[in-house]
Amino acid sequence: MEFQFDLNTIWFILIGVLLTGYAILDGFDLGVGALHLFVKDDLERRIMINSIGPVWDGNEVWLVTGGGALFAAFPHVYATVFSGFYIALMLLLFGLIFRAIAIEFRSKQPTKWWRQLWDVAFSVSSILIALLMGIALGNIITGVPIDAEKEFAGNFFTLLHPYTVLVGITTVALFMMHGSIYVVMKTEGELQKKIRSWVNNTIIFFVICYVTTTMYTLIYYPHMVQHFKDAPWLFVIAVLNMLAIANIPREIFHGRDFRAFLSSCASIVALLALFAVGLFPNIVLSNPNPEYSLTIYNAASSQKTLNIMLIVAIIGVPFVLAYTVSIYWIFRGKVKIDSMSY
């Protein structure tokens, strides 16, 4: 298929940008959640939660807006995936609810069992969310059964396949690595020392998962590399990805935590770019009937709407970036617990 830089492609990229923004931002706070139970002391746990305190809600808005943009730009994808993945989506929703509530409620009572309960809820829901997102991503790669009416033709268990579960675990590992670096950046003293010693373990965990997933993809899902064969310069993304990952332990070793974090962000961007290039121009691959795949053309809204939405995005996105940068600037530096903290 000839590549055309049209409105549909722009929206494929923009939704990719929103979801990448989500993965980078909520990625680290889901990672903090996944690591939460490994920290035992109550005050240290409070510091963990408050390291994401002012920002986690804004981070989640990237997902909400990504969902809204998907609804507006590619309504068939939104409708097919959300109704088709019903049970998985509901589990994701309950994960998101419990996570929000756990953060809000945890430190409101001093009782031990209360805090332990919400700590578990926070950690388990963070892991569950990352796992489900990864499984969804995995299913987009393998393709799912879709019929001629654009409807999903499988069930919940169709979605659970060794490969998709592997992508899920890889996502958890990625976010744990990303989150551990973030916590190192935001803490000091004993807690920082402890987490710093964990960073390398999370990197190893992630790299093992990542290499396995990559081999699995190359062997069983060669359609994901077709574009890379056609346009070899795209392989640059894969190289950048490896360099970014390799740079993380180096920066951590030299104590340059912020640069390690940027490398981790870069590797997330590169990973999702690899995924997006492999997928394009499909959004949901139909397997076994590829002709029923939902593409950026047959699943899209009208050109008029894509155009209006583009104007909305051009007006809105600079504001979004300005808020995001200011908030992270205002709340820069190490976490301090005060009377308004969680």
Place this chain on the structure above:
Amino acid sequence: MDVEILSRIQFAFTIAFHYIYPPLSIGLGVLLVIMEGMYLKTGNKLYEQMTKFWVKIFALTFAMGVASGIVMEFEFGTNWATYSRFVGDVFGSALAAEGIFAFFLESGFLAVLVFGWNKVSPKMHFFSTIMVSFGSMLSAVWIVIANSWQQTPAGYHIVGEGINARAEITDFWEMVFNPSSMERLSHVLSGAWLAGAFMVLSVSAYYLLRKKHVEFARSSFKIALGLALFASLFQLFTGHKSAVGISKTQPAKLAAFEAHYDSSGVGDLYLFGWVNDEQQEVKLGFKIPGMLSYLVHGDSKEPLTGLNAFKPEDRPPVNIVFQSYHIMVAIGFGLIALSLIGIFMLWRGKLFEKRWLLWFFVFSVLGPQIANQLGWISAEVGRQPWIVYNLLRTSEGLSKVVTANQVMFSLILFTLVYLLLFILFIYLLNEKIKHGPEGAEKIPSEYEHQKAALERN
């Protein structure tokens, strides 16, 4: 139960639960702007104490709103996929605009509002409060526009046929300013201001009765009472405008509001009653003959379109709509009366001595909550059997691949989880109220506040 009724119950339940919180946030947000503005203007630490206390309540309701709100965005796709395909081109853009314009604004500045007391200057903090309040109302703007388009579609055309038919935008601004959007928006917003105002009135009255935090409570009470009076009167005005609009755009809904069946007859206005849909009449009712015709047309003799002008399958369930509408209106007038009595007593300087009145105010927090819920029931059930008025039936909007068992599973989970959340919410709210505002001595002075901000830079 089949998948349609289960999906209807689930949507009604989840949206009703969600709608407890956003109106509170919007209403409290306005009051926070006033309180913090007073603090900056006068430098009186009482206002700072007030702002800090109500910010905590605000943060709690906001968190509940966020947690229950994500569900709503996903549920269009999970349970109403056919509807999503049909309206995505139109409805989706309003929803995405809400995300880009409102949610980022709210969530970003909320961080400063709640956690930024010592991180930014007092002026910057005040600016953040304004932005959070503005953002919460902007969010209402887009979601009410989207909903109003379902009530009175405009600026679209239908493309495709049969299962592939869908609405596509032809004129964005015509869609935004569809015939009902502005009237409904003002009605929704004033309902939200009432929710926030009576929340503050209720808690303040409770403190006054218990003789705790008296200075704090008196000041909070006065500020909230001003908003309550304005919003309750404005609500009457917007409600009337909405009803007149509905008579033109959705006559079946207006007819159901007053159980008006006969198109050749004048419209009567009931104060109360019980509708017998089979016999098409109102039992045990008290009516003002011709009053509805008068309110709509300015002439009590002019006939009004009745339910008989619509085929039975195109009519909403009348009694539910009739009851919810009438109770909402009754509560609305009750809130006006309570606000007026409050203002009168305040003017006479006797307000804080009248214990019976303060008790009324303690329970008044339920008024706007119930009225807001009933208002949405009137609007949404009154639109039935349509999901998009005259274009798509609710029964046709379902997800084709979702089974009754799946919805039963999620509905049971929602019921359990929301019940738990609601208990926790009430419990924590109660804890915060019992704890009360931080003592003035604990709050750093303005000078320290400034100094702390400077040191950080």
